[in-house]
Amino acid sequence: MTDxxxxxxxxxxVVHQHLPHVLANRRDVTWKEDGSPVTVADVFLENAIKDHLTGLMGDINFVGEESYAVGAADDKDWTAVLDPIDGTENFCSGLPEWGVSLSIWHKREHxxxxxxxxxxxxxxxxxxxxxxQTSRIMGFSSSINDKLVEMIPVGGEARIMGCAVYNLFNVVRGSLARFVNPAGAKSWDMLAGVQLAREHGCEVIVEGAPYDGRYLEPDRKHRFDIRHRHDLHPR
Structure with a gap:
């Protein structure tokens, strides 16, 4: 199955099937070396989705936040890039603003x-x-750096949601006018979102240049800035 x-x-x-189990394990938290949280649910959902994908697609390049290792083999035609629970800090705090991000690629083409x-x-x-929707709100990453701090006072209406998936969903549908992450995020955080933003006519800038839809490597962070183009809507 390759559709x-x-x-x-x-x-x-699969996500909906396992959602009760995922929510039941949101308080079982450990901490990564970088100080960020990871729950039993993160690992469980990643494994469940990986097993499902390989069951349908066979041996693939699987890039998952909880299992990816730098230098992992990348020699298969199909690649799946997954963040099973983006916004884990929200998730383990009992907030509903967390998400799943999945992008599928064939020979490095989206x-x-x-x-x-x-x-x-x-x-x-x-x-x-x-x-x-039509919004004037500007969304910011919760990865705070000096550049982001400089932008907040001049951004007008501002929001920090703590979940890239939720921010990306909202900028694509126009509930945010713009979403910016000047600190950078790994590909599993944002690759699906920037592709959907391109599909819906948003202006997408990655590393200071217009994003052309290319595959983004998982071993580094990517800075991005997305603007919803309200002027392109039918009137």
Missing amino acids: AIKILGSVAE AASMLMVPEMGLKLMTGDKIDY
């Missing part, structure tokens, strides 16, 4: 992407139509 959009739909079903915010019942996949 990427159908695969994403089946992964969404095939399909999906963002989910399961506890809020939100999902956006490649090919979906959107009822666009």
Whole structure:
């Protein structure tokens, strides 16, 4: 089975199937070397999705936040890039603003992407139509650095949500006018989101240049800035 959009739909079903177990384990927290939290649910959901993908697609390059190792083999035609629970700090604090990010690639060409915010019942996949909103709110990453601090006072209405998936979902649908991360994020945090932003006509800047849809390597952080183009909406 290599129909990427159908695969994403089946992964969404897996997430919903396991959601009660995921939520039941949100308080079982340990800490990574960088001081960020990881829960039993992060690892469980990553493994469940990986098993599902390999069951459908066979041996693939799997890039998951909780299992990726620098220098891992990258020699298969199909690649899946997954963050099973983005916004873990929110998740383990009992907040619903956390999400799942999955992007599927064939020979390093984008095939399909999906963002989910399961506890809020939100999902956006490649090919979906959107009822666009019009917002003036600017969303910021919770990875604070000096550049971000400088931008907040001049950004007008500002929000820091603590979840890249939720921010990306909202800038794509126009509930945020802009979402910026000047500190940078790993590919599993943002690759699906920037692809969906391109699909829906947003202006996408990665590392200071217009994003052309290329595969982003998982062993580094990528700075990005996305603007929802309200001027492109039908009137």
